[in-house]
Amino acid sequence: MTTAILWFRRDLRLDDNPALQAALRAHERLLPVYIHAPDEAAPWQPGAASRWWLHHSLTALQAQLRARGVELQLARGDSLAVLRDLLRTSGAEAVYWNRQYEPAAIARDTRIKQALREDGCAAHSFNASLFVEPWDIRTGQGGPYRVFTPYWRNARAQLQPRPGAAAPARITPCSVNARHAVADLALLPRIAWDAGLRESWRPGAAGAAEALEDFCAGALRGYREQRDWPAQAGTSRLSPHLHFGEISPAQILWKLEETGRDAGAAWREAAEPFLRELGWRDFSHHLLYHFPHTPLQNLNPQFDAFPWREPDAQQLQAWQRGRTGIPIVDAGLRELWHTGWMHNRVRMLVASFLCKNLRLHWLHGARWFWDTLVDADLANNTQGWQWTAGSGADAAPYFRIFNPVTQGERFDPDGAYVRRWLPELAGQGFKSIHSPWREPALLARSGYPQPLVDLAASREEALAAYQAMRSMG
Template sequence: MTTAIVWFRRDLRLADNPALVAAAEAHEKVIPLYIHAPDEEGEWAPGAASRWWLHHSLVALDKGLGRHRGGLQVAIARERAPTGSLEVLRQVVGETGAAAVYFNLLYDPAIRKRDAAVRKALEDDGVDVASFNANLWCDPWEIATKEDEPYRVFTPFWRNLRTRIDEREPLAEPKLHPQALKKSLPIDKLGLLPTLDWDKGFHEWTPGESGAHDMLGLFADDAVGHYSEGRDLPARHGTSRLSPHLHFGEISPPQVAQQLRAHFARRKNAPDLEPYLRQLGWREFGHHLLWHFPDTPKKNFNKKFDAFKWAKRDAHALRRWKQGKTGIPIVDAGMRELWATGWMHNRVRMLVASLLTKNLRQHWLLGEKWFWDTLVDADLANNAMGWQWVAGSGADAAPYFRIFNPVTQSEKFDPDGAYIRRWVPELRDAPGRLVHAPWEDEAFLKKSGYPKPIVDLKATREEALLAYQKSKS
């Protein structure tokens, strides 16, 4: 009777889990193991909001394994050990006689390096190692241009990827015979939950595989039918809100696509799913970029931007931006939503990033790091791609001279100010246009207690464009 270890990481589900399925098919016993090793992720160890989600997702996975009369085995790698996970895996192999280790791939640079070292060491020990793609339609190296180069522009990348995504069918949840370890830690011992009481709003989320499918069901029942126009309206749930579930591998892109198609298979007037699938393609593009250009979380993708002169770091302005006290209503609404819920609407993410990198001319790295700590869906590939896209330094980026006007944007996408009124209570009673630009009535602004704008939007736009022109010359 053979035993295999399934090393869970960010693939916290039982269905459509290639490593788990392969292990269950080849071995009589399976040890579902999670190793907590944040040090091995370098400077991109999970932020506070991600740790909250991870805790609850691990609890949900443990509960799911209970259906198979087992549970998740939990261990902590030795701190500041370069291959602490390897030590744990070797210990478990020695304790159980496991013949193989199965895991699903991750694409973050530090984890790739760690996984390569672990694989080599285990194989040198005589342990079989098998890895799989669980969280993307295609591995990043599988898609290339006709010149066999990585893509730098999204549209041709998507055309290539779109021809492949219908081929991937999700795998069914396997029958398991989990094996327990003599020493397995309670999930609470990982210390993932915050010590400060700031996460009350997070409880609108339901981390875990079941929560992911419930969220997909809500999207299929309502928002997907109006996705093209609804996705830009922050006051309504017009997006899928699946990003944290996808990041932690509680659901896969093939599962999402299959279930949406199945939901509308018998309907005469089924909505067009392509706009939403295309957004999932952007997620895939982010991982493609991270694989081929692993410096993008820290360095400009477009090296011409190395000559751009950012403003001196402004601690006061950064603090007001983080706290949602810039005096720009749509921006403050987004930053307060982020702090309260661990999430922000994508349209608003672009607006808060534009204000920081262009009107305030603060380096995009400062925003990227704040999002990393406060987003429940903080994903290295997509966080880096998003910030560089807005800043103008990334792949297929918005040109630097495209500077979002937050007033016209909020008038267009939050016309009655419902989103602003929800998150900025000082403006709840603002009449008409004042909800978007309260500084236009000094008496109202003073009465409301809302701060004056942190910058003059027109003047700082001109200053940013001038700095860009100087960097080009």
């Protein structure tokens, strides 16, 4: 009987898992392994919220595998060394895995694939997390896309809904002594700050399937109109499940296809904006693959000369903890701190305030999001921050500066979102919950801070800085 090693990474599911299916087609026995090697992702090792999610997702995957008769091996250390040791002790002939697209992961996987093949071991990798591989889609001139709309037009035409292969009912194991338990990976916080995460999420493939089912049965029908309203449950909240591979874009596409057959044309039309948002996820990976320097450097080199302010530690901490004095910005940052997630419309407002009103480099925000988001994804995080800063592909012009007061009045008109996350303002009776500084007596009584900066003045200073940068180039 032949044996294969299945190397799990961020593909923590059994349904629609190409590497799993390929291994089972070619071999009788399977040795599944997860190797905890965070330093191999340097300088973007997983943040605290991501580690929390990973602990629970691995626990869920372990239970799924046990129900099918096989144990998930958990290991720590250098990935190549661990794989070589498992190959020796198990007698396996091949290693299968699903691809990752971050620069450090590509370099590691290329090195490992070459080393294993030189050892005489077969090594196979697959696409399990994107609609289209980053290298499989090009402009008419043969280069990478920098603008989303033509990218998505090309990619959308290639999408073919298909049912993914179901998880096997039984897997024949290869017996190797277990190395570690999930707890040994020390992923959970030493100080229990994670109560809000536990209240908000159900990591694992079952949680992902439940979230998709609920979304298709409910909020998807009004997604086009309601996705920008942070007080409403108008989005799918699938982003962390997608990041950890508990569900694939192909599974979501097939679910939309299946549901749309019975739901009718109006429902299918409502689903298209959501599918387009999944397209943005693919586009972010396309950009990261073709421009691997962008997690730390501007895509647009003109912004290398931008006069960012030196960060003031107290001011930056006030932003991080939701004490800027701008209610919808602070509500978003407190939602993030409590739940590990933030509504996408509010993410843009929070980022715009940091980059344009405080005029701090986007990396300060990208690093904070990286540590606190359960859906922290290098491609999406990089693209989102560079888009807001004006330095990335298809970016918002730098002079597009969100006014958080008017944005709050438009997308949180009754202040429900702000009142939920800023309880000190909830019962004060402000005429405008989004600009409490206009009522000094009530503001003083609430204990809520004055704004860190004047919105109008800081906007003008940001525009002047932008013009100064342009005059240099």
